[in-house]
Each structure stands twice: as C-alpha cells, then as structure tokens.
Amino acid sequence: MLAAPQLQAFNPPRRTLMGPGPSDVYPEVLAAQSKPTIGHLDPLFVGMMDELKSLIQYAFQTQNEMTLAVSAPGSAGMETCFVNLVEPGETVIVCRNGVFGERMRQNVERVGATAVVVDNEWGEPVSVDAVAKALASHPEAKFLAFVHAETSTGALSDAQSLCALAKQHDCLSIVDAVTSLGGVELRVDDWGIDAIYAGSQKCLSCVPGLSPVSFSPAAVEKLKARKTPVQSWFLDQTLVMGYWSGEGKRSYHHTAPVNALYALHESLRLLAEEGLEQAWQRHQQMHLLLRQGLEKLGLQFVVNEGDRLPQLNAVYIPDGVNDAAVRQQLLQKYNLEIGAGLGALAGKAWRIGLMGYGARRENVALCLRALEEQLA
Amino acid sequence: MLAAPQLQAFNPPRRTLMGPGPSDVYPEVLAAQSKPTIGHLDPLFVGMMDELKSLIQYAFQTQNEMTLAVSAPGSAGMETCFVNLVEPGETVIVCRNGVFGERMRQNVERVGATAVVVDNEWGEPVSVDAVAKALASHPEAKFLAFVHAETSTGALSDAQSLCALAKQHDCLSIVDAVTSLGGVELRVDDWGIDAIYAGSQKCLSCVPGLSPVSFSPAAVEKLKARKTPVQSWFLDQTLVMGYWSGEGKRSYHHTAPVNALYALHESLRLLAEEGLEQAWQRHQQMHLLLRQGLEKLGLQFVVNEGDRLPQLNAVYIPDGVNDAAVRQQLLQKYNLEIGAGLGALAGKAWRIGLMGYGARRENVALCLRALEEQLA
Numbered sequence: 001m002l003a004a005p006q007l008q009a010f011n012p013p014r015r016t017l018m019g020p021g022p023s024d025v026y027p028e029v030l031a032a033q034s035k036p037t038i039g040h041l042d043p044l045f046v047g048m049m050d051e052l053k054s055l056i057q058y059a060f061q062t063q064n065e066m067t068l069a070v071s072a073p074g075s076a077g078m079e080t081c082f083v084n085l086v087e088p089g090e091t092v093i094v095c096r097n098g099v100f101g102e103r104m105r106q107n108v109e110r111v112g113a114t115a116v117v118v119d120n121e122w123g124e125p126v127s128v129d130a131v132a133k134a135l136a137s138h139p140e141a142k143f144l145a146f147v148h149a150e151t152s153t154g155a156l157s158d159a160q161s162l163c164a165l166a167k168q169h170d171c172l173s174i175v176d177a178v179t180s181l182g183g184v185e186l187r188v189d190d191w192g193i194d195a196i197y198a199g200s201q202k203c204l205s206c207v208p209g210l211s212p213v214s215f216s217p218a219a220v221e222k223l224k225a226r227k228t229p230v231q232s233w234f235l236d237q238t239l240v241m242g243y244w245s246g247e248g249k250r251s252y253h254h255t256a257p258v259n260a261l262y263a264l265h266e267s268l269r270l271l272a273e274e275g276l277e278q279a280w281q282r283h284q285q286m287h288l289l290l291r292q293g294l295e296k297l298g299l300q301f302v303v304n305e306g307d308r309l310p311q312l313n314a315v316y317i318p319d320g321v322n323d324a325a326v327r328q329q330l331l332q333k334y335n336l337e338i339g340a341g342l343g344a345l346a347g348k349a350w351r352i353g354l355m356g357y358g359a360r361r362e363n364v365a366l367c368l369r370a371l372e373e374q375l376a
Numbered sequence: 377m378l379a380a381p382q383l384q385a386f387n388p389p390r391r392t393l394m395g396p397g398p399s400d401v402y403p404e405v406l407a408a409q410s411k412p413t414i415g416h417l418d419p420l421f422v423g424m425m426d427e428l429k430s431l432i433q434y435a436f437q438t439q440n441e442m443t444l445a446v447s448a449p450g451s452a453g454m455e456t457c458f459v460n461l462v463e464p465g466e467t468v469i470v471c472r473n474g475v476f477g478e479r480m481r482q483n484v485e486r487v488g489a490t491a492v493v494v495d496n497e498w499g500e501p502v503s504v505d506a507v508a509k510a511l512a513s514h515p516e517a518k519f520l521a522f523v524h525a526e527t528s529t530g531a532l533s534d535a536q537s538l539c540a541l542a543k544q545h546d547c548l549s550i551v552d553a554v555t556s557l558g559g560v561e562l563r564v565d566d567w568g569i570d571a572i573y574a575g576s577q578k579c580l581s582c583v584p585g586l587s588p589v590s591f592s593p594a595a596v597e598k599l600k601a602r603k604t605p606v607q608s609w610f611l612d613q614t615l616v617m618g619y620w621s622g623e624g625k626r627s628y629h630h631t632a633p634v635n636a637l638y639a640l641h642e643s644l645r646l647l648a649e650e651g652l653e654q655a656w657q658r659h660q661q662m663h664l665l666l667r668q669g670l671e672k673l674g675l676q677f678v679v680n681e682g683d684r685l686p687q688l689n690a691v692y693i694p695d696g697v698n699d700a701a702v703r704q705q706l707l708q709k710y711n712l713e714i715g716a717g718l719g720a721l722a723g724k725a726w727r728i729g730l731m732g733y734g735a736r737r738e739n740v741a742l743c744l745r746a747l748e749e750q751l752a
Contacts, residue, residue, distance in 0.1 A: 034407060
C-alpha cells in the first residue's frame with residue numbers, strides 16, 4: 001500500500017475578493033451550501049429546482065423554457081452553447097476583443113465549424129459597424145457570438161445592437177454573460193438573445209462551479225433540427241432537459257451538484273430580493289466611488305469611460321511599480337485580492353472587481369486605502 | 377421588467393441517504409465546504425491543491441503525475457477519459473453489464489470511434505473470457521473500457537484480470553470507479569489501470585459535483601501523441617494540467633470550484649485518516665450485517681454472492697409490493713432514501729447504498745427496521 005498522507009484540515013483565511021472572480025460570497029450563500037445533502041430525485045429537491053429555474057429566468061429577464069444551470073463552471077456553459085447549437089461545417093462570426101472571444105473561437109473550431117473572427121483592440125468594445133460588415137460579407141454565417149462583458153479587459157459591448165444585427169441577418173446570437181449577469185443591464189428576451197451563459201462566481205456572489213444558461217425558442221428549434229448528435233454527452237441539452245424540464249417525472253442524467261445548487265438558489269433569491277435594477281445601480285454607484293479614488297491615485301483606466309464595466313475595473317500599473325510585489329502585499333497585509341492582468345494585459349494592468357456582494361462601500365474604502373499605502 | 381419571484385430560503389430536511397448516491401456527507405465535509413472562498417490562484421489555495429492531488433493519488437493507490445479532480449460530476453469524468461484518449465476511427469472494446477457500460481458506448485460513438493460491445497446480463501460481472509475473445513478477434517482495438525462497480529446493478533467486476541488482459545493485447549484500459557473508489561479494493565498502479573475516473577458523491581461521502589481522475593504514463597503518452605485536437609475545450613487535459621501541474625506557476629484555465637474542492641480535500645483527508653484498507657473492511661462488515669437482515673425479510677439479491685458490491689445492494693422488490701409507495705413512505709416517515717431500480721431493473725429492484733460515511737451500523741439498523749415495518 002502507498003502510505004496515507006498525514007494532513008491537517010484546510011483553514012483558509014477570510015479574504016476580501018476584489019479580483020475578476022471568484023467574488024466575495026454572500027454569508028447566506030455559504031450557509032445555504034452547507035445544509036444537509038438530499039437526493040437529486042427527492043421531491044423536495046425537485047421543488048427547489050423549479051424555484052431555481054424561475055430565479056435564473058428572472059436574472060436573465062427571460063421566459064425561455066430551456067433555462068437551467070450547467071453542473072460545471074462558465075467555460076462549460078460556453079461549450080454547452082457551441083456544441084449544442086453549432087454543427088460541423090457551419091459558419092460563426094466570432095467577435096474577439098479579449099481572452100474570452102478567443103476562447104469562443106477555439107470552441108467553434110473544436111466543433112468542426114468555421115470561425116470568422118472580427119477583431120477589436122483589447123480594452124475596446126466590439127464594433128457594431130465591423131460586425132455589420134462581417135455579417136454582410138458572410139451570408140453563409142448562421143451565428144454571431146460575442147462577449148457582453150470582457151472579464152480580461154473590463155469592456156462592455158452593446159449586446160442589444162449586436163443581437164438586432166444578428167436577427168437582421170438570420171443569425172442566432174450566442175452571448176457570454178459570465179461577468180455581466182447581475183452587474184449591468186441585461187435583458188435576454190427584449191434584446192432577442194438566442195443562447196446565453198453566465199457564471200455563478202461573479203456578480204451573483206455564489207460559489208464558483210455552476211453556469212446558468214438559457215436558450216430561446218429559435219435556439220431550441222435549431223437544436224432539435226440537428227443532423228448530427230451533440231459531440232458531448234455530458235453537455236447534451238436534449239438529455240439534460242429530461243432532468244430540468246419539470247414536466248412530470250424528472251429523469252436521471254447525471255447526479256446534480258446538490259449543495260452548489262442550494263447556494264445558487266440562495267444567491268439568486270438574494271438578487272431577486274434586492275431587485276435586478278437596484279443591483280445594477282449599486283454596481284454603478286460603487287464603480288463611480290472607486291473610479292474617483294483610483295484617479296486621485298493617478299491610475300489610468302484601460303477602457304474608455306463610456307464602455308467601462310462597473311464590476312471589472314482594469315487600470316494600468318504605473319511605471320516603476322512591481323506588479324507581483326504589490327499584489328502580494330495586498331494579499332498578505334490586508335487579506336485583499338485584486339486581479340492580475342490576463343493575456344495581452346499580463347503585467348500591464350490590474351483588474352479590480354466590484355462584483356455582487358463585493359460591490360460595497362467598505363470594499364471600495366479598503367481597496368483605495370491599501371493601494372494608496374502600497375503605492376506611496 | 378419581469379417580476380422578481382418572491383421565495384423563501386430553501387431548508388432541506390435531514391435525510392439518511394441510502395440510495396445509489398449522493399451518499400450521506402460527512403458533517404466535517406459540509407463544514408469545510410462553507411469556509412470562506414479564496415481565489416483560485418491564491419498561494420494558499422494552490423497549496424491546498426497540491427495536498428488534494430496527493431490525497432487523490434492515495435485513494436487511487438497511484439503515483440500517476442496526471443491525477444486531479446475534474447470540475448464536474450462523474451459523467452464528465454467519464455467523458456474526460458474518452459475525449460482525451462480516444463481519437464476518431466479508433467476501436468474500443470466496451471463492456472456492458474448495466475447503465476454505465478452503455479453510457480461508455482455512447483461516449484465512444486460521440487468521439488467518432490468504433491465501439492465493440494461485450495454484453496453481459498444485468499447483475500452479472502463482466503466476463504473475463506468474453507473479453508479475452510473480443511480482444512483476440514479485434515486486434516485493431518486500442519482500448520478496453522469497463523465499469524468496476526456497476527451502480528445500476530451492484531455487480532463488481534474483476535478489474536485486475538481485465539486490465540492484465542488489456543495489457544497483453546496492447547490496449548489501454550479505461551475504468552469507471554465512480555462507485556468503487558473508497559468502498560472496495562482498488563489499486564491503480566498494481567493493476568495497471570491506464571485511465572480511471574470516480575465521483576465525489578459515493579464512497580467518498582463528499583458533496584456531488586467533482587470527479588477524481590488519473591492517467592498512467594502510457595495514457596499521457598497517447599494523449600500527447602494525438603493527431604487531432606481534443607474535441608472538448610473544457611475537458612482538454614493538456615490545458616487543465618497547466619493549472620494542476622504544480623510545477624511552478626499555475627496557469628488559468630477555468631475558475632476552479634473552490635468550495636467544492638475544500639470539501640473533497642476534507643473527505644479524502646478523512647479517508648486517509650481512517651486508512652483505505654480499514655474503509656474497505658468497514659464497507660464489507662456493514663454489507664454483511666445488512667445482507668443478514670434483508671435475507672430475514674425474504675429479500676433476494678440481484679447479484680450472486682461472490683460478485684456483490686458491499687456499497688450497493690440491489691434486491692428484488694417482492695411480488696405485490698408497490699415500489700413507489702414503499703420508497704415514498706420511507707422518505708416521508710423515516711427521512712430515509714433508498715434507490716429505485718434503473719434501466720432494465722426499473723420497478724423490479726431497490727438499490728440500497730452503504731457508502732462512505734453512510735456505511736454505519738445505525739444506518740443499517742434504521743433501514744432494516746423501516747423496511748420491516750413497511751413490508752409487514
């Protein structure tokens with residue numbers, strides 16, 4: 001026998017999480033998650049799942065029947081949209097203005113489809129004009145895919161206009177709302193979004209590991225008309241919906257992550273209690289407070305004012321400042337996490353998150369004071 | 377705006393879970409899971425992940441470098457093994473003696489590979505002779521895939537002999553250990569298993585949602601020699617290992633399910649504290665106690681004595697007994713969950729789990745007494 005490791009229980013410190021996610025989790029959500037596990041086919045659990053579906057619908061502002069949480073993180077939510085809707089040989093217009101647009105492109109290629117990439121600079125929103133041109137010159141395209149809120153840069157794109165354009169060109173829209181859901185205005189039905197995915201660990205302030213998704217009736221029709229099977233068994237929504245449908249008996253697909261779903265239920269319940277519009281306003285107010293303080297410290301935003309996400313503030317690291325050393329000091333001295341730059345912004349920017357439960361005045365104050373002390 | 381649902385917090389009752397999983401979760405694991413969330417790139421979290429890897433290696437009895445937990449349930453662990461190792465056009469011998477062998481076959485087909493199915497009756501173990509014949513008559517086969525412990529029937533197959541056979545025929549072995557890990561003898565290195573996946577929610581008594589996996593050096597070599605990209609971005613182990621490798625800086629792939637990983641760390645730590653062999657013995661002892669009681673009640677096992685899993689006891693429902701009504705009474709009156717039959721055994725058998733923390737004398741006593749009262 002290989003010997004058993006002798007280890008102590010892990011006791012994490014209490015951090016203030018102001019990076020790009022995971023965000024600070026609501027205390028009520030941590031408590032909900034540790035309630036007793038019950039069976040995933042237990043009638044009481046099934047009732048909780050029905051409530052959860054209505055809560056996800058509210059957060060997305062949709063009446064889409066196919067609305068659920070994928071039992072895995074946001075990148076699995078992204079893959080769920082692509083593998084279910086896109087078939088080999090089809091064309092997808094993919095907008096790339098950061099890490100996650102590039103990830104969409106990789107998903108399209110792994111499906112065996114063709115990605116037509118519309119590039120924008122990192123830090124800029126997706127250009128509606130450039131997308132209009134791409135759609136006009138690619139009449140074979142069946143999808144338009146873009147990131148609503150780019151977590152790698154903090155840029156917000158105009159989802160409403162982009163989805164309207166997609167519709168004009170008979171394309172289905174696939175939207176990444178991982179960082180936008182709960183933090184900025186997002187209206188799935190009003191804007192005509194066809195497939196959308198989010199993450200539990202950003203502005204919902206739930207534990208990481210789940211991905212709320214929703215498919216419009218047109219997307220469901222596309223899924224049902226597939227000529228080839230969905231390449232992923234685990235993410236095949238035609239199978240998963242047998243469990244989530246709520247119409248009569250739920251059939252077993254995979255064992256639901258019971259306790260994580262308790263947590264998601266509680267975080268969305270808290271969002272519904274606050275009200276979506278109130279939550280959007282709160283994020284904006286805290287962003288303005290933070291912005292004022294960061295500008296006083298002489299820090300420059302990566303994104304132009306009109307295109308900034310309130311919940312993800314990317315600022316350039318001042319010349320002569322040691323990126324890693326500052327972040328390490330914040331973590332060790334103040335138990336404060338801010339995010340490093342990612343991709344093209346690695347080593348050049350910090351990403352300061354104000355997400356969900358983390359978008360509070362005490363967090364803004366701590367972050368500004370700690371940065372001031374470390375940059376002095 | 378669509379109106380916000382007005383909902384109360386969800387308060388599940390305290391059940392005793394004696395179905396096919398999720399099993400009763402250790403109280404320490406529930407507590408570990410609700411510790412404060414920290415960042416997935418936090419140095420303290422990275423340290424916890426290093427420990428977690430050594431704990432998974434211990435549970436599997438392996439020194440495989442590529443050993444980690446997939447951030448999704450066991451069915452995603454299954455898919456991880458197939459999409460990473462099997463390429464389109466290759467042949468896989470798939471053993472089918474229950475629901476999960478059939479699921480393996482579907483995974484093989486979705487990869488674009490060919491499945492040669494070796495069938496055994498439900499309730500029987502995989503026939504080593506039949507597999508030997510299939511291997512001999514399919515020299516083109518590159519893999520042998522089978523389920524060690526069939527959760528749908530309670531049959532245990534001879535993993536050691538099957539893996540030895542695979543090796544003789546230059547095949548890599550892919551083994552489903554979802555229900556076996558922690559409950560019965562399992563030695564990945566000694567038995568020469570090449571790819572294995574398990575689930576958190578069975579004999580580890582952790583919350584559902586994670587899948588420990590391990591790849592042998594030969595499996596890693598096969599993965600590295602692929603001619604085609606892995607079809608799933610989320611499950612691509614060449615990318616995931618950048619985060620799990622532990623060699624220097626961990627690179628971001630997807631946001632790890634931080635709190636669920638706390639839980640897995642604690643459940644495996646408890647297993648290491650008890651000792652694997654002691655845990656195997658405890659499962660066997662509790663099974664013998666349960667078996668004695670079930671036989672006194674006149675209940676017949678689905679699986680022959682020598683092939684039974686201690687942790688999953690499938691018994692035929694006596695003639696004239698209402699399956700659903702009895703399970704409902706157990707749940708409502710005793711807060712006791714036992715499992716329904718699945719697939720070919722639906723409506724014909726019950727599945728009584730004695731898994732991990734659930735394999736205790738008080739659970740055996742409650743189950744026997746409650747069944748006695750309801751069958752009287």
